[in-house]
Amino acid sequence: MTELRPASDDLRAVVARRLKARNAAERRFRLYGRIAIAVALGFLVLLLGRIIQQGWSTFIDYRLTTQVYLDPARIDAADPAGANYDLLIAEQLLKRIGVADDEFGSRSDAMKDLLSGDLGFQVLDRVKADPGLIGKSLTLSAPLKADAGLYFKGQIQRSAPEEERPLTDQQLDWLDRLNADGLVKSGFNTTFLTRSDSTEPEQAGVLGAVVGSALMLILTAALAIPIGVLAATYLEEFAPKNRWTDLVEVNINNLAAVPSIVYGLLGLAVFINWMNVPRSSPLVGGLVLALMSLPTVIIATRSALKAVPPSIREAALALGASRTQTVFHHVLPLALPGVMTGAILSLAHALGETAPLLMVGMVSFVPGVPDALTSASTVLPVQIFIWENASERAFHERTAAAIMVLLAFMILMNLAAVLLRRRFERRW
Amino acid sequence: MLTFIALLVLVAFSGAVYALARRRAGALALAAASPINSRPVHHGAYAAVWTAVPAALVLLFTGLLGDRVEETLVSARLPEAVRAMEAAERQVFLDDAISLARGKARSETPYPADLQVALDQAAGEVRALESRMRAFSLAAAAVLALAGAAWGLSRVRAPFRAREGVERWLQALLLACSVTAVFTTVGIVASLVWESWRFFQSVPPQAFLFGLEWDPQSAMYADQVVSEGAFGAIPLFAGTFLIMLIAMLVAAPVGLFAAIYLSEYASARTRAIVKPLLEVLAGVPTVVYGFFAALTVGPLFRAGFNAIGAQLVGGPLNELGLYLGEVQNQMALVAGAVMGVMLIPFVSSLSDDIINAVPQSLRDGSLAMGATRSETVKKVVLPAALPGVMAAMLLAVSRAVGETMIVTMAAGLQAKTTLNPLETVTTVTVQIVTLLTGDQEFDSPRTLSAFGLGLTLFAVTLMLNVVALRIVQKYREQYD
Amino acid sequence: MTDAQVSPPALTPSAAAGASSDGAPRISASGVRVFYGEKQALFDIDLDVPDRAVTALIGPSGCGKSTFLRCINRMNDTIPGARVEGRILLDGEDVNDRSLDPVLLRARVGMVFQKPNPFPKSIFENVAYGPRIHGIATSRPELEGVVEQALKRAGLWKEVSDRLDQPGTGLSGGQQQRLVIARAIAINPEVILMDEPCSALDPIATARIEELIDELRAQYCIVIVTHSMAQAARVSQRTAFFHMGRLVEAGPTGDIFTRPGDSRTQDYITGRFG
């Protein structure tokens, strides 16, 4: 070979010539990475910030506490349900703040629009229970109508043109008077957490949806976790490696990536149409979500089982345990924390799932708390979807608040998963 | 309810059988000179399983499918007048008969006198059938349970390998569980294909797949002549594609760069903070993204474009200004952009895995040659990871195509074939939701068309997933 | 093509070429300490490495041979938590000097790893990698010339000249190792570091690499880590024995193997531990 000693000075010069440009490119590249992270995290902050900003005021409500004289002239003891209590209360309130009604009663109607229908129902309930109350006075407390609440929360402003806001100047004046008289008090909104859906925003709450979600999730967990864990155990520990098990494996991986709405179609066609499972019930929702969660539970369990070192299996087998005993007495218990972590995460995912539930009829208006797996029910994410569609502004506030409740549950579940992982983290 | 009680009784009975078999085996072990083959618990479990499982299967089967069988049997014997009815009416009639038979309130359908008689007759038949079926299933279950107990107890002998017997049962259970996943797939395919087939009876597949007009509302009633033009899905495919494209334009670069930064540049500390935060972003339910898109991003974008439009009006770009001034909240850009953000953590975590699978030795080789980090990434790591990254992108595309809530809440309902991101478009998933929420009539092509769309969606995403997962698997094997 | 046709400009001889061949050390380490986090891996290493010769680093596993090697081209920078103290002079220039860009340093100090690590690219692209990123060749023919010459010097040209466009990962282990050597010498570094270059190879491929090292010795300063005493004896002119993060002794290979000054060296080369 005709070899020449390389020219090191040349090399240095050549490399040095482009060094600056290369380092600049390096910095640019790193900057792109930072920007990408900033975009993602910035969006997260924006999203959560905006939801809290929109939703926090839901947790404060403005309640009106007032005395009502149960005028015997207006209430028929034989038919207490026939009386118009709302109007009665509105008129008395008007009198109280010294405003005379006009001949058409339009002022008391306007006042009535500031009060929640809940007041009237409370009176009716009391009178029904004890007709002796007629002729006496009652002290009652109920939230103001949602729009009135928004005024106190500063979300409806007097400075806005009158025709663009739901409340007239006159109504705003009255609200100020009621407030000045000390009849209006703000406090923590318990209604939102203790009631179910309602057409009136101020009476709408998430309890029904939370209970519906819980029922559904319990069913999902009860089906998906045992079946998923056992299936994964079979595939990982017992199944012979052949074309069939390969097919099952491919099948499971693909199922995990099937769009959730397809599971909804499956539920509609099979569970509702074919098996006559009641629509809108936690039962059908839970079945659908169980099928949807199954592949993820299987995948999580398999990776937890894979993480158990073969030495443990060999040790147990060497001691004369059968394969089944080895797996169920030694391998599975060791994999359990990983399995539970995976299962909780996939349940958290199921908790937030909406699309397939729309297919099985969970979008209906359900004012009560479901008391059985087969009763009509809604769930949190669907409740969010329903309220988001509502036109009243007060529902938008509640949508954001319902999202906060949903996220709180999801954070709790994720936290549980993280703690579980921390607590039992094992390194071999 | 009856099934439930029967199951409880069965559980109690097999518990007793378990205790008995165990006691016998224990006695056997004491008496035998040589140790018996299996421990008493195994004998107990073996006998209990034989007692409980076959009987329970019968009970569950009749409990779950009894209604179907009953309906089929009764409807086969309905009088001529009823059988001549429309399918929907016949169903109502049948349901009423069953309700009456069970002592529940029937629907408020008025029946003429002759049908009323038929109804009562049918109810009577249902009642008779139900009691016969109940008796049959209980008897069968009881016989099976007793036979199982006898068999199990008779096998309590020293040489019998009860443990293996129990383990075989366990294996069968495990196998049954893993077959559930396969059944899910079969269920999905069967239900989609079956309902789509019914849909394609009234609308030819080519008119559906290649038709340019989507207007299912015009075919509200089953008896209405379905104009073929009403079910052309091309505008939906176009809308889906447009939104997917926008989403990927956001998610692909941002997700990939985030993954590169995290795996190649970030310190362990940064990773420990950023990764969980990205997981939070990934865990946010899509309905929340939808809410954010509809009530925050949409109005924001609209205001922005309207403001730009107002600037342009009167200038050389007057036309464009006027157009921008009219832009609506529900533009493809909003749904696409928010969906893109939703996909960022998905893309970045998949790419992160893929990039981390590239052996460190390749990076070392490149760095030792005097390459900068970015040169190493661009010239060595990314080319090596390319197949995996492509697969990750395909999976993201599949997610984007199947995503429902964001588009339902933030995209519109107008079926339009356009590539303009400022237009309102609709997607396959939005239409499925719209068609299937509210009243459903399983005889109208309008409802059934949702299954046609579902089948198309399933086929497309399945293809993407199969290809992507294949690539990922190949890629993993390469660097194992 | 014949050798005469290939004469890229970067390879012209220069005065600098001979500058350090007068017996002065090319690399001179003094007081080198390395920490991985809390753990100290090297303790006050003083070692001179001559030019145009092969220096072998030997010692039991975990004694810090690789760590020392990685100090020379600052590959330790890429390990989070690694810290280097002390001075390593390359041609009288401190490699740890803040003003010295590691990119430039690593261009001058090539490295070959234990496991062959060709990039998943064609054979040609593997060898062209360095010239491309450093901008050494400016035209395609020039680049082809550089690649050909590097492959020839690595003794791989005959075997691969007809399949330069095929993936480098498709070669045999020994061929891959020669490919990465070709890749390293394609930019004409001043020093070549080799970390157990033959440990993944069979005896025939090993012999081939040893031959190659012997040929390259005429032009480069080579530092090689090896676990094979025989290999150290065959290819190196100087040997340094490391033990538990310390340099026990260093000297001409013949002396170390025949008259070790330290009993630990004696024990190690006679196979009593390690």
Ligand SMILES: Nc1ncnc2c1ncn2[C@@H]1O[C@H](COP(=O)(O)OP(=O)(O)OP(=O)(O)O)[C@@H](O)[C@H]1O
């Ligand atoms: N990246 C690292 N992080 C922490 N400690 C390390 C790292 N690399 C090496 N060490 C430690 O530094 C010491 C020296 O390691 P080094 O790799 O230099 O040994 P070696 O002599 O090359 O061994 P071998 O012959 O096995 O390759 C060892 O104790 C090792 O555990």
Ligand SMILES: [Mg+2]
């Ligand atoms: Mg080493």
